[in-house]
Amino acid sequence: MPEARVVRVKSWSELPEVLEPGVYYVDGRKYTIRVRVSRKAVVDAIRRAKRGGVRV
Numbered sequence: 001m002p003e004a005r006v007v008r009v010k011s012w013s014e015l016p017e018v019l020e021p022g023v024y025y026v027d028g029r030k031y032t033i034r035v036r037v038s039r040k041a042v043v044d045a046i047r048r049a050k051r052g053g054v055r056v
Helices: 039-051
Strands: 005-009 022-026 029-033
Antiparallel strands (some): 022 029
16 A cells, blocks of 8 residues: 655645645644545535534
8 A cells, every 4th residue: 555645734725626645734733535535625524514513
Protein backbone atom coordinates (compact mmCIF):
# COMPACT_ATOMS: atom_id res chain seq x y z
CA MET A 1 0.00 0.00 0.00
CA PRO A 2 1.42 3.45 -0.90
CA GLU A 3 2.25 5.93 1.82
CA ALA A 4 -0.53 8.35 2.78
CA ARG A 5 -0.22 11.86 1.47
CA VAL A 6 0.26 14.51 4.20
CA VAL A 7 -0.53 18.13 3.32
CA ARG A 8 -0.38 21.17 5.60
CA VAL A 9 -2.10 24.43 4.60
CA LYS A 10 -3.53 27.51 6.31
CA SER A 11 -6.87 27.59 4.47
CA TRP A 12 -9.11 25.42 2.29
CA SER A 13 -8.49 27.69 -0.69
CA GLU A 14 -4.83 26.58 -0.78
CA LEU A 15 -5.87 22.99 -1.56
CA PRO A 16 -6.51 21.65 -5.07
CA GLU A 17 -10.09 21.32 -6.34
CA VAL A 18 -9.94 17.50 -6.02
CA LEU A 19 -8.46 15.93 -2.89
CA GLU A 20 -6.71 12.59 -3.15
CA PRO A 21 -6.74 10.14 -0.21
CA GLY A 22 -4.44 11.24 2.57
CA VAL A 23 -4.14 13.41 5.68
CA TYR A 24 -4.78 17.13 5.38
CA TYR A 25 -4.00 19.68 8.10
CA VAL A 26 -6.06 22.81 7.49
CA ASP A 27 -5.48 25.68 9.92
CA GLY A 28 -4.04 23.21 12.44
CA ARG A 29 -6.96 20.74 12.27
CA LYS A 30 -6.45 17.23 10.96
CA TYR A 31 -8.76 15.74 8.31
CA THR A 32 -8.30 12.24 6.91
CA ILE A 33 -9.63 11.75 3.40
CA ARG A 34 -10.13 8.10 2.39
CA VAL A 35 -11.53 8.48 -1.14
CA ARG A 36 -10.97 10.96 -3.95
CA VAL A 37 -13.42 13.84 -3.39
CA SER A 38 -13.88 17.47 -4.34
CA ARG A 39 -12.70 20.16 -1.94
CA LYS A 40 -16.19 21.73 -2.04
CA ALA A 41 -17.84 18.46 -0.94
CA VAL A 42 -15.53 18.20 2.08
CA VAL A 43 -16.08 21.83 3.13
CA ASP A 44 -19.87 21.46 2.74
CA ALA A 45 -19.88 18.23 4.79
CA ILE A 46 -17.92 19.90 7.59
CA ARG A 47 -20.31 22.86 7.62
CA ARG A 48 -23.36 20.56 7.78
CA ALA A 49 -21.81 18.55 10.61
CA LYS A 50 -21.03 21.67 12.63
CA ARG A 51 -24.58 23.00 12.18
CA GLY A 52 -25.94 19.66 13.33
CA GLY A 53 -23.97 19.80 16.55
CA VAL A 54 -21.37 17.19 15.60
CA ARG A 55 -17.89 17.85 16.90
CA VAL A 56 -15.49 17.99 13.93
